[in-house]
Amino acid sequence: MTTTDKLLQMGIAVALFFGVMGVILVLTSRLRSRAGERLQTAAFLAPSLLLIAAGLLYPAIKTIYQSFYDAAGTTFVGLDNYQTIVTDGDQLQVLRNTAIWVVLTPLAATLVGLVYAVLVDRAKFEKFAKALIFLPMAISLVGASIIWKFVYDYRGTDENQIGVVNQILKSVGFDTYRFLLTEPWNTLFLIVIMIWVQAGFAMTILSASIKAIPEDVMEAARLDGASALKMFRYITVPSIRPSLIVVLTTISISTLKVFDIVRTSTGGNFGTSVLAYEFYVQSFRSFNQGLGAALAVLIFVLVTPIVIYNIRQMRRIEAR
Amino acid sequence: MTAIAPIVPEADPGRDAPRRTTSEAAHTGLTSRWASVAAIVIALLWTVPTFGLFVSSFRPETDVKTSGWWEFFASPDVTLDNYRAVISGSDTDLGTYLINSVVITIPSVLIPISLATLAAYAFAWMRFPGRNFLFVAVFALQIVPIQVTMIPLLSAYVQPPFNLMPLAGADAPGGGLYTIWLSHSIFALPLAIFLLHNFMREIPAELIESARVDGAGHVQIFRRIMLPLMMPAIAAFGIFQFLWVWNDLLVALVFGGGSLDISPLTVRLAELSGQRGQDWHLLSAGAFVSLAVPLIVFLSLQRYFVRGLLAGSVKG
Structure with a gap:
């Protein structure tokens, strides 16, 4: 065209x-x-x-049905596909990786977002400072992955470095390191990318709820001589608890579906595959419809309780 | 001091200073110094990666490949060759994909908005049996991850029921673009309806009632009252959907049918990163070609974006 x-x-x-x-x-x-x-x-x-009925409801039911059928989608195989997911060595690694992603990303992104929101609250350049952390949210995960692949770029220790992390390693006397290739730690370095993207979201939500804490509460604590750390621990964190939970759950949902980062950074190689990526590979590369469907259903099953919990918390915030 | 009340209490020295002992003051000074350091460290970690790639995109190919971007400041050498090569070079040709991204994104934002405002109005202000049940059902379908819908949706596009026209394949209308437009619209509808409904419910019922008493029908109310008042909410959802579609990789990969003719920038960039992973002069410029549009949209409409975020528009 x-x-x-x-x-x-x-x-x-x-x-x-x-x-x-x-x-x-x-x-x-x-x-x-x-x-x-x-x-x-x-x-x-x-x-x-x-x-919605034709594009969401019907396909969801069809996929659940397909997950009980074989690769070609013709023979009923019962729970075989699900059994493969929990017994096959490669699939088990996928599950393990997904678990690490879903635990680490929300915790780290929320922590960074919270600390930063508190630190820049009412600072002179608050708006500007927030925009810096916020910007990664606007870019694609493909773009973010390329940015970080450049950060992680590997050259032999004797060569001129072009990746900033290996340059730092080299200048303090270490050997350079293959961040994206060396198992099992490469998964952690991929997770860093997601944390980098999600921290801005955490910061925005948490900053708004920090600003909603009544001024007299803060003032009273301050008059009682509470230190900055104590104020943070005993006033700020309890007051924003519902928002904290919403942020944590929302980031875990996005993390469960992460696909772009793994595909762009490693192509799922070197033991970095996760559920959403494995779904894509099985469905559209290996053409194993049954297993692909089962993986999709598994994402669905894992996401559902988090979403329900998330909605309840949001309701609670609104009810205030 | 002027008569203006201090907005920021701790900045008021007259009230705090006498009460504070020297050691306390030193303590606060110290923590705030450490706080500043921590804030600056985080800010640097969050900006240096992007900045490094940005600088590289303006350096000549040999410089990018043989020396770190930080050496740029020792010997600044600026060129636009990378951008020229990446946008119009025959092997990368990002210009075409930029247009594809635009062509994919605009309908994928406008279609769900047009359909969802109608449905949201019905849910908010029309009375009909089963309203609550249907609304909860639509809301609940937000849970469905797009992965779950993809295979059946794809086969429905290729072989639609009731002998309808196939939306994918060689003779597909719109060159196969309808599969991508429709998919993005479908995935956006539950959230769009939910959000717009919530905003519409905030409009005082008396306003609607008095318009009804004056003889206005639903269509008049929808056009004269609801649409103008809904503009900020529509903007908030629109910018979300825009970023989501522009930055999407999965939907474009699956429903674009691997045909590069209708692939957006993200698909092409991901491919470049796989095939020419060491051509950092091209990758850096390419990345910024794809980042420029969402960054501009984002920065100019940030207000609406934050409002949408706080209203709960987050899609996994």
Whole structure:
């Protein structure tokens, strides 16, 4: 397709959907009777509900069903795919890696975000300081991975370094290190990328709730002679507890689905694969539909309780 | 002192100073000095990686490949060759992918907004049986990870039921772009409806009631009252969806069918990083071509972004 073609198609698609919206509005604008209003309601809801039913609900049920079938999706195999996930050596490593990701990323990102939010609170350059941590949120995980691959770049110890971390290692007298290739620690260095991306989110949410702590509470503690550390431990952290939990759970959900970082940094090699990446490989590279479906269902099962807990906490914050 | 009340209490020396002993003052000074150091260290860790790649993108190829970017400051040598090579060079050709990203993103943001405002209005202000159940159902479907939907969705695009037109393949309408537009729209709908519904419920019911009493129908209320008032909320969701779609890799990979003709920048960049992992002069410039647009959007609409974030618009 030429560029003009693409732009034209884009125009058509947008016009199509806004057209649908316009038609619904115009056709139902004259309806006033009871039955008419029912029709109007249906017209308002139908496009969204149809898409959700056909694009989310039906596929989710189909995938759960497929996870009990073999690679080609034709023979029923019961729980075999799930058994593979929990017994096969490669799959077990995937599970282990995923567990490390999901534990470390939320904790570290939240800690950094919280500490930074407290440190720059009411500082002179607060806005600017926050923007620095915030910016990684705007860029793609592919871009973030490239940025960090450059940081981790490896050259032999005798050569000129172009990666900043190995340059630091070299200048303090250590050998240079293959950060992305050396198992098992390479997973940790991939996790650093996710922490780097997510800390800004943690900081924004936590900073907003720190600012919502009533001033007289802080003032009273200060008059009682509480030190900065004590204030942090006994006033700040308990006051923002619900927000802390929302931040932790939200980051764990994103982390469970992390795919781009692993694919761009190592391609899942050197023992770095995680659930969401393995799903992609099994479904679209190895064409093992059954196992791919089972991995997707596993992500679903792991995410669900976290989401429910997350929503409850959000409700609690709103209720205040 | 002027009559203006101090907004920041601890900055008011008149109140605190006499009460504070010397050792206490020294202690606070020390912690705040350590606090500043810690803040600066974090800020550096969060900016130096990006800064290094940014500097590299303006250095000549041989410099990038043979010396660290920090040596740039010893011998500054600036060139735009990398950007030229990466945007219009025949082997990388990021210009085309930049256009693909735009073509993918704009409908993927506008379609869910148009559909979701209608549905959110119905959920917020129309009365119909099963309203609560349907709303909770839509809300609950946010849980579904996109991975779970991908294989069935893909086969439905290739072989749609009821002999509908296939959206993927050689003769697909829009060159196969509909699969990507639709997928992004579907994945966005539950969150969009939920968020816009919440914002719409905040509008005082009396306003809607009095408009109804004056004889306005739902369509008039929707167009004259709701849409104008909803603009900040729509902006908040729009910027989220924009960043999500622009930065997405998985959806484009799966539904783009591996055809580079309709792939966005992220897919091409990921490929470059795999195939030419040591060509840092190209990768650095390429990365910043893809980062420029979201950064500009983000910085200019940050206000709405934060508002959306605080309202709970986070997609996994």
